[in-house]
Amino acid sequence: MKKLSLQPLTQATFAPFGDVVACDRVSPFAINGGTTSRFHDLAELQASGSQAKLIVSIFRGQAFQLPLAIDMLEHHPYGSQLFMPLSQRPYVVVVAKPGELDEDSICAFWAQPDQGVNYHSGVWHHPLISLQQTSDFLVIDRSGEEANCVEQQLSESIQLQLA
Template identity: 50%
Template sequence: MGHARLITMNKLVIEPLTRAAFAPFGDVIELDGAKQIPINLGTTIRYHDLAHVDVVDEGGRALVNLFRGQPRTLPFEVKMLERHPLGSQAFVPLNDKPYLVVVAPAGELDSEAIRAFVTSGWQGVNYAKGVWHHPLIALGEISDFIVVDRGGDGLNLNEQDLDESLWLTEEALQAVAL
């Protein structure tokens, strides 16, 4: 008689993305709470200085890119994280579709410190230099993002596999009160 093997998933709690919760990892790019400056004879509002773009180490320069993220399905297995040791990386969504953000503090990767966030849709994120993060996790449909990151010489990408996979689940996503 065979025995069923019980597989337990290490599930990540998914938190709503807020400036305070995300502060150890970088910036939340959003209009709420931003400094507003009327410009262009009062016909435009500038939401000023939303993120600290940090790309000049070793002669780097800012790149503006368009990323098109394919939707991921839940449950989603988080097997690895990456970081950019020479520059920040900002993602600004071009559509109002929530996406998931998985991060860990800069330094040696600590799997116990990994956190997951869901955006409200229009929120962007700017990963600070060296912060571990998962590549883009779009939900529901193809999603486009303006990405501001570093170009130039030097190794600006480290990838590291996790010792054990972590999971993002529909149940955890539904538990978030946005």
């Protein structure tokens, strides 16, 4: 079994796959008479296809323990998919670049509780990997007539582990 170590999630390391959604990426500006700080335009949201629209959901992910066997990845050909943690717990992001799945390019990130991720359209990723205990995530993704989830089994399991 191949092994995959987690690396810190930063905008620079995650750029080939999408956006890190975090307040430290931009300078806020005051709104609502100065009572609120707005951290504006934190992700490039994408939606294409027939009757396409962006939708907001909450996903409740069951907790996993590391090490964890990764056997499949998925991607969304018609839109981005943004995950923002609502629980104050770290989680794991496993991704590969869009296009034909290159299993040698799979990488994994340790995401902090104040970091969200926005997978760009076509980016391969593992379904939600919550840690410690069941966790909620605000999710913004695409709804439309076309099926927008393609799953692919890996030729060999990858053991996800701490470095």
